Amino acid sequence: xxxxxxxxxxxxxxxxxxxxxxxxxxxxxxxxxxxxxxxxxxxxxxxxxxxxxxxxxxxxxxxxxxxxxxxxxxxxxxxxxxxxxxxxxxxxxxxxxxxxxxxxxxxxxxxxxxxxxxxxxxxxxxxxxxxxxxxxxxxxxxxxxxxxxxxxxxxxxxxxxxxxxxxxxxxxxxxxxxxxxxxxxxxxxxxxxxxxxxxxxxxxxxxxxxxxxxxxxxxxxxxxxxxxxxxxxxxxxxxxxxxxxxxxxxxxxxx
Numbered sequence: 426x427x428x429x430x431x432x433x434x435x436x437x438x439x440x441x442x443x444x445x446x447x448x449x450x451x452x453x454x455x456x457x458x459x460x461x462x463x464x465x466x467x468x469x470x471x472x473x474x475x476x477x478x479x480x481x482x483x484x485x486x487x488x489x490x491x492x493x494x495x496x497x498x499x500x501x502x503x504x505x506x507x508x509x510x511x512x513x514x515x516x517x518x519x520x521x522x523x524x525x526x527x528x529x530x531x532x533x534x535x536x537x538x539x540x541x542x543x544x545x546x547x548x549x550x551x552x553x554x555x556x557x558x559x560x561x562x563x564x565x566x567x568x569x570x571x572x573x574x575x576x577x578x579x580x581x582x583x584x585x586x587x588x589x590x591x592x593x594x595x596x597x598x599x600x601x602x603x604x605x606x607x608x609x610x611x612x613x614x615x616x617x618x619x620x621x622x623x624x625x626x627x628x629x630x631x632x633x634x635x636x637x638x639x640x641x642x643x644x645x646x647x648x649x650x651x652x653x654x655x656x657x658x659x660x661x662x663x664x665x666x667x668x669x670x671x672x673x674x675x676x677x678x679x680x
Contacts (some may be wrong), residue, residue: 477501481506481518
């Protein structure tokens with residue numbers, strides 16, 4: 426039985442589909458492809474892929490709707506590939522459940538780097554005691570210092586990848602989970618948008634990698650999505666406090 430990770434390419438342009446398939450294959454994925462949105466949703470349901478690249482301009486269902494449908498049953502990382510450059514399209518894409526996006530034409534090396542960063546983060550629910558020590562540093566699941574957090578009625582367990590608010594379990598994407606965990610971990614210390622971009626790339630320190638305005642804007646959108654799911658108010662935050670012009674921090678504890 427193969428231990429290879431599974432990738433899915435949903436793209437109607439044959440040349441781009443083959444390019445992305447090659448990039449994922451070289452990165453060690455078993456790759457399946459789909460040329461339409463409906464086919465992509467069906468394949469995603471059957472294969473449970475780790476990563477999905479999703480063309481925005483599909484011939485039948487647009488990529489936004491495909492992403493929404495896939496999010497109903499899958500926690501796969503979704504990277505949207507779009508020829509559109511309008512900010513609104515990017516925001517809608519992220520709001521529909523995508524984790525990241527690239528604008529066509531893109532460099533294959535950049536796509537591979539983005540996916541590699543995603544895959545360094547844990548994917549599934551796991552018992553940390555069941556993870557071999559030698560696999561821990563490799564899998565990204567293995568941050569032994571990352572445990573359980575409780576704040577203002579919200580409880581997060583890093584090992585089981587669960588978030589419970591007032592007794593109700595939340596359905597967060599992995600990107601939203603990582604952002605929430607980063608704020609809980611930092612407490613009242615402000616995390617800048619650049620800090621959070623690096624966190625999503627699994628860079629513990631500033632290693633000099635380039636962070637664009639679009640990268641920081643994507644963090645804003647993911648934080649907005651997270652707020653909506655938690656039912657948190659920007660004006661009277663219970664958990665996520667915006668520090669204008671800087672970033673975010675955990676709201677004060679309730680007394």
